[in-house]
Amino acid sequence: MLVIKGLTKYFAKNTPHEVLAINNFNLRVKKGDFITIIGSNGAGKSTLLNLIAGALQPDQGEIRLDGKIITYQPEYQRARWIGRVFQNPLLGTAPYMSIEENLALSLKRERRGLRLGLNKYLREYFRSKLSELELGLEKDLAKKVGLLSGGQRQAMTMMMATMFKPKILLLDEHTAALDPESSKKILKITEELVEERKGDLITLMVTHNMKQALELGNRTVMMDRGCNIFDIQGEERKKIDINYLLKQFSKLRKQEYIEDRMVLG
Ligand SMILES: Nc1ncnc2c1ncn2[C@@H]1O[C@H](COP(=O)(O)OP(=O)(O)O)[C@@H](O)[C@H]1O
Ligand SMILES: [Mg+2]
Secondary structure, rough: OOOEEEEEEEEOOOOOOEEEEEEEEEEEEEOOOOOEEOOOOOOOHHHHHHHOOOOOOOEEEEEEEEEEOOOOOOHHHHOOOOOEEEOOOOOOOOOOOOHHHHHHHHEEEHOOOOOOOOOHHHHHHHHHHHHHHHOOHHHOOOEEEHOOHHHHHHHHHHHHHHHHHOOEEEEEEOOOOHHHHHHHHHHHHHHHHHHHOOOOOOOEOOOOOOHHHHOOOOEEEEEOOOOEEEEEEHHHOOOOOOOHHHHHHHHHOOOOOOOOOOOOO
């Protein structure tokens, strides 16, 4: 269980540029939950993920995982049980290293201190995992990752973010920079990797695509100005569509317009 209570984060506090990015944010997430997070540009979605990952520290509030307070635990410690994938496909992998070297590195997170030589068993394991991606990556494990397409790199990053069996998977618009076909493929891989860990993983996926937000996962949270303004799951969620979401958004925001970034597609 991930419990976020009263989380508050300012940027440039006590300056003329002060921004309240996360405003008394509350959320309880069960193991197995796959939450899609929507909200207009600047709503605080990335900041929330950064606070959970430990890349940022809050001004107030608390984050608990399985009862343990982790609010100020350093990022490198959380990296052992948090997998992350960002929007930019160039961020998650090392371009000058081969496919197999990148994969071996990600496993080291789990088995810290353990020497992981690239033996034939490990290569076989990588080949079988890569073949599940159906991108042909298993055919040349020695290929430098910098030579792969954005979609292929993002697929590898997804695999690396889940292979060490994290407790939490954080996805921040991880398909937004890809062409439509690669984006579709990465979403499929996302569903499959999450499914493999069924019931055992917490997934938070930020997307600005409302259709995606309702199709994937079991729960949707809408953020606005740093707050959790709408949270829907289960049967109730199955009944709603994009129009309903848009209406909720303008109602809860008490404003009529919707920003361009809330893509309907
Ligand atoms: N490093 C930073 N320094 C100053 N302001 C920031 C920083 N990161 C984010 N912000 C501000 O915090 C607010 C929330 O940003 P962000 O979490 O990136 O929103 P989202 O991901 O929902 O688009 C925005 O007003 C943004 O300008
Ligand atoms: Mg963002």
